[in-house]
Amino acid sequence: MTNLTTRSEHACFGGRLGFHAHTSTETGTEMRFAVFTPPRALQGEKVPALYYLAGLTCTEETFVIKAGAQRLAAELGLMLVACDTSPRGLDIPGDSDAWDFGVGAGFYLDATQAPWAPHYRMGSYVNAELPALIESNFPARADRRGIFGHSMGGHGALVTALRDPDRWHSASAFAPICNPAAVPWGQKAFGNYLGDQDRAAWERYDASLLMRARVFPRELLVDQGMSDQFLESQLHPQALDAAAKASGQSLRLRRHAGYDHSYWFIQSFVADHLQHHARQLLS
Amino acid sequence: MTNLTTRSEHACFGGRLGFHAHTSTETGTEMRFAVFTPPRALQGEKVPALYYLAGLTCTEETFVIKAGAQRLAAELGLMLVACDTSPRGLDIPGDSDAWDFGVGAGFYLDATQAPWAPHYRMGSYVNAELPALIESNFPARADRRGIFGHSMGGHGALVTALRDPDRWHSASAFAPICNPAAVPWGQKAFGNYLGDQDRAAWERYDASLLMRARVFPRELLVDQGMSDQFLESQLHPQALDAAAKASGQSLRLRRHAGYDHSYWFIQSFVADHLQHHARQLLS
Numbered sequence: 001m002t003n004l005t006t007r008s009e010h011a012c013f014g015g016r017l018g019f020h021a022h023t024s025t026e027t028g029t030e031m032r033f034a035v036f037t038p039p040r041a042l043q044g045e046k047v048p049a050l051y052y053l054a055g056l057t058c059t060e061e062t063f064v065i066k067a068g069a070q071r072l073a074a075e076l077g078l079m080l081v082a083c084d085t086s087p088r089g090l091d092i093p094g095d096s097d098a099w100d101f102g103v104g105a106g107f108y109l110d111a112t113q114a115p116w117a118p119h120y121r122m123g124s125y126v127n128a129e130l131p132a133l134i135e136s137n138f139p140a141r142a143d144r145r146g147i148f149g150h151s152m153g154g155h156g157a158l159v160t161a162l163r164d165p166d167r168w169h170s171a172s173a174f175a176p177i178c179n180p181a182a183v184p185w186g187q188k189a190f191g192n193y194l195g196d197q198d199r200a201a202w203e204r205y206d207a208s209l210l211m212r213a214r215v216f217p218r219e220l221l222v223d224q225g226m227s228d229q230f231l232e233s234q235l236h237p238q239a240l241d242a243a244a245k246a247s248g249q250s251l252r253l254r255r256h257a258g259y260d261h262s263y264w265f266i267q268s269f270v271a272d273h274l275q276h277h278a279r280q281l282l283s
Numbered sequence: 284m285t286n287l288t289t290r291s292e293h294a295c296f297g298g299r300l301g302f303h304a305h306t307s308t309e310t311g312t313e314m315r316f317a318v319f320t321p322p323r324a325l326q327g328e329k330v331p332a333l334y335y336l337a338g339l340t341c342t343e344e345t346f347v348i349k350a351g352a353q354r355l356a357a358e359l360g361l362m363l364v365a366c367d368t369s370p371r372g373l374d375i376p377g378d379s380d381a382w383d384f385g386v387g388a389g390f391y392l393d394a395t396q397a398p399w400a401p402h403y404r405m406g407s408y409v410n411a412e413l414p415a416l417i418e419s420n421f422p423a424r425a426d427r428r429g430i431f432g433h434s435m436g437g438h439g440a441l442v443t444a445l446r447d448p449d450r451w452h453s454a455s456a457f458a459p460i461c462n463p464a465a466v467p468w469g470q471k472a473f474g475n476y477l478g479d480q481d482r483a484a485w486e487r488y489d490a491s492l493l494m495r496a497r498v499f500p501r502e503l504l505v506d507q508g509m510s511d512q513f514l515e516s517q518l519h520p521q522a523l524d525a526a527a528k529a530s531g532q533s534l535r536l537r538r539h540a541g542y543d544h545s546y547w548f549i550q551s552f553v554a555d556h557l558q559h560h561a562r563q564l565l566s
Contacts, residue, residue, distance in 0.1 A: 010542075010543055010545055010547040010548070011508070011510070011539075011541040011542045011543065011547065011548070011551070012547040012548075012550065012551055013550070013551045014551070017547055065348065065349055065546075066348055066349075068351035068353075068354060068550070070351075070547075070550065071351060071550070071554075225294070227294070256294075258294040259293075259294045260293055260294065262293055263348075264293040264294065264295040264300055264353075265293070265294065265295075267295065267296070267351070267353065267354070268294070268295055268296045268297070271354075
């Protein structure tokens with residue numbers, strides 16, 4: 001049995017937006033998430049769920065508040081699921097010293113190093129525990145799942161889909177950390193969560209390294225703003241582009257002049273992402 | 284000359300979202316506001332501006348973050364302007380004791396009572412100072428202005444348009460405080476800002492009382508959720524409806540089953556409001 005609790009629910013675009021919590025077996029903590037159930041799923045139809053992974057410092061609220069995605073999800077008949085970015089409330093020494101590591105910065109991987117390994121298991125949480133919870137408690141199809149995200153969450157979406165393409169049927173990303181093993185955010189996270197010596201573990205959580213050895217069987221959509229303040233230092237879409245060319249991955253990488261790293265960028269292109277997922281999930 | 288400063292700017296839906304500040308002569312404080320400039324106005328065309336007044340506790344950020352309005356404003360060619368809900372930083376005794384009075388609760392009126400009168404002048408700020416600033420510094424038409432808002436801001440939008448229909452060409456509201464003189468939020472605000480004795484002043488800031496004596500020359504649109512937690516105690520759309528019938532005001536009052544007082548309600552119907560304003564502003 002699950003221990004799902006509903007913190008609040010709101011009518012939204014003829015559907016229902018709910019904020020929920022449960023005790024995760026992966027993280028050993030209460031984990032919060034938001035679910036938008038589109039109108040047709042309130043009428044008894046099971047629909048594909050599209051999972052959103054947020055970036056550093058964000059929570060399960062960020063995407064549903066800032067991205068403006070519910071309108072088109074209601075129309076297309078997609079469920080939206082947004083989870084938190086890390087376990088919270090553990091008070092592990094060092095988990096709150098920086099905004100780019102620990103709380104709010106779980107990097108969607110399963111940590112192997114002390115003291116993180118028992119709780120920082122966002123990889124398995126997103127790939128398996130959360131979908132199982134959603135499919136048991138909401139009108140979500142178990143045979144069609146999409147995943148997307150922003151920045152750290154764009155990294156998480158690409159890596160999750162590439163690692164387990166039998167479980168994920170569509171994937172996309174906004175301004176993802178494309179090559180975390182090569183940039184400061186990723187090196188800090190991987191060094192602490194996975195250890196400095198285990199380069200094979202790093203490769204398993206790096207989209208550009210993974211993609212050289214395997215392909216996701218459908219087109220990936222990635223949007224990147226060219227005025228993104230983290231483009232040069234942290235994001236490296238050119239590494240993903242090169243990996244896709246090397247392995248034959250179908251990748252639609254769009255570069256948008258003038259756009260930055262914010263949700264103003266995400267909301268501007270979120271409709272294209274929902275359409276991308278709808279094409280692959282509803283075909 | 285103005286003293287306009289730009290705090291940040293972001294590309295958004297092909298337009299530009301800016302967060303700005305200036306020193307207001309009405310309030311004597313720094314006032315912040317947000318402006319969304321649609322794509323066609325970046326290309327040199329002057330467009331109508333649609334002013335949004337937010338509710339209790341909100342800021343100039345609330346609407347542009349939560350309402351999802353930029354998408355359609357970009358398409359329709361409407362500028363969006365969102366201001367703050369009161370002066371801030373004055374530290375007037377009693378201005379921060381409650382969430383429904385003082386800071387974040389200016390009620391879009393000009394206070395007449397000490398200690399509020401010198402600074403709490405959101406009525407004139409919204410009706411005149413802010414539009415003059417916008418029209419001098421952004422590509423906004425001076426002959427077409429729309430106004431809308433939520434809750435306290437719905438009250439403000441209706442009252443502003445009714446009081447000065449030569450300046451305002453379209454108006455609408457989400458869950459407005461329709462009859463503030465008759466409900467606790469309004470009585471607290473009016474009693475403090477306008478005094479307990481001056482009922483004529485109260486009438487000048489109450490949409491349902493104003494509307495019995497005058498009409499706005501075009502249709503007003505008001506949306507109200509029927510699961511709104513403040514409907515019975517604070518909002519009283521039936522008073523506005525009765526006033527409209529008494530004076531012959533054209534009023535489209537829509538009641539929506541299941542919707543609450545939140546921005547999940549606003550985002551669900553904001554497109555209808557933008558279309559309403561576009562019809563009146565662009566015709």
